[in-house]
Amino acid sequence: MSACHRDFRASGWLPWHAVAVFAFLYLPIVTLIVYSFNGQGVGGFPPRNLTLDWYRMLFADDAIWQSVLNSLLVAVAAVTIALAFGIPAALALDRANFPGKAVFRRLVLLPLILPGIITGLSLLMLFREADVKLSLVTIILGHGTALISVATTEVFAGLQKLDRAQEEASLDLGANYWQTFWRVTIPNLRLSIIGAALLIFTLSMDEIAVSFFLIGRDNTLPLEIWGRLRRGITPEINAISSIIFVFSLVVIVIWYRLRVREGQPEIAAELGP
Amino acid sequence: MVATTNEVSVATGVKGTTTLLDIRNVAKSFGPNPVLRDISLQIAEGEFLTILGESGSGKTTLLRIIAGFESADAGEIWMAGERLDRQPPYRRRVNTVFQHYALFPHLTVAENVGYGLRVAKVAKDEIAARVEQALAMVKMAAFAQSKPAKISGGQQQRIALARALVNRPRLLLLDEPLSALDANLRRQMQVELKSLQREVGIAFVFVTHDQEEAMVMSDRIALLRLGELEQVASPREIYSRPATAYTAQFIGHTNLLRGEIKDGIARCSGLSWRTGFRDGPALFSLRPENIRLANAATASGVVRLRGKISRQAFHGATELLQLECAEGLMVSVRTATRENWQGELELEFSPADAVPVRESEERH
CATH class of the missing domain: 2.40.50.100 (RNA polymerase II/Efflux pump adaptor protein, barrel-sandwich hybrid domain)
Known part of the structure; x- marks a missing residue:
């Protein structure tokens, strides 16, 4: 009886511990969202006079929306470049034999580990040497090349799990190598490719370090926000951040659903409650 | 009904007399290790031939050379008067049932079976009709719209069979297709597979390490040992007149x-x-x-x-x-x-x- 009692008291701490961790992780985000509705601006506690004024102001702010469009453009282009180079690189790593393969496998990961400042600075020097004018194009090239490693590693992991007998079955049934690639290999890699695309998209959307070196006249969203913060925080920034947060949440939920529906329970368990 | 056709097949032995597949002096090494040495073997039209051997005997390699997934270091393979071993796997009129079936997980059962026909650009109506017929043949018509992950091992096996046979190959290769099934289902599939083979009249080359399976199903058994053919004969012949001590001990x-x-x-x-x-x-x-x-x-x-x-x-x-x-x-x-x-x-x-x-x- 008393042993039961002690057990109960000991386990009573655990939920509180969990709450504390959760608060540490999410309180800043909650604050950010709550203050985006605060009539008094970023100051004052507790928040008063809930209002949508900041959102109204945000939607009227052309500079912000231009930077959002720029960021979307950069992210989509970066995804395209990274996948276009990353998928063949992963295929080469998985099934071709060439001298220096082991070195290549390690080097392709390097941009992922390298600090953004170094990547940014070296790209800046390269573009200077090549006499390329800084613009969104240079940012796209910067993001695209830096993120090829993400595409390569994700797709390579997918290829390692692929049952090679399936490709042989396809050849056996009369499909040539090209048809087999499109009808069997790519559909099997679908989740890896979508996963890589989402990851690259997200990384590109909030990338600051590399963009900072390569920026021309057009701002991306993170740089626009950063520029404004130097002039002081306005709840407009909270508003755009809240929208980005909700957007990211939706993307994650879609991604999760997709994986669960495709019947990958091991990943469901990983991300699940 | 099934049991009687099986009896008949054992009694008649090799049926066809025309040679369909002619394997001439095929050899293959992986690095320094010879896997197949000077294999010569003829397979007749409509014959059920089993390549029997322990693991490491080279039986799967021989099958993969016939299918085109490996190339022989020496020798030639001819099928119905044409050189087969120079053609890529997708041009050979040979289909394979893989050991673990290798069904396409992203396609439904019907799409799996229709894959070869779609690639060959057969007309849509004809694909539908032939897929339906093939599924009926293996008694899987009710599962046409299921995904392979949702059906049992025995059912996947039937789909793999239908997917291969729907293309009307001259020759069907089967790589230990029953090894993943439990004993009872396995015996049942042996009988079904044999009667199906009689029904479609296509030559089967069946690879197994199970001598009982080989005896029950085959018109002829080719016993492979360490990359060489030990004996090729009908089950009765190989059992009652084993040529070597190894054959006598391996079979029975x-x-x-x-x-x-x-x-x-x-x-x-x-x-x-x-x-x-x-x-x-x-x-x-x-x-x-x-x-x-x-x-x-x-x-x-x-x-x-x-x-x-x-x-x-x-x-x-x-x-x-x-x-x-x-x-x-x-x-x-x-x-x-x-x-x-x-x-x-x-x-x-x-x-x-x-x-x-x-x-x-x-x-x-």
């Missing part, structure tokens, strides 16, 4: 008697009998079921031996006894079941049942 159970033939008399561990084979050292295979309890009425023309029972194994319908005879000779005897086996037994066999076999040389 046997006693190997080592002795000598001199002046038409075979002598071996104190036993002797008249034989027509030529003089010299000899090795005889004597099946345990060909040794029986001595019968006073058949005193002449048989070889008698006495032995003490040292071990006994109950197999249901029969019993396998291990007997210790004179000069340290150990023999296995298969008899009808009886309650109490004890002490010494008087046994006999007919000299005709002692089949001379070649020694199987050691190879590495």
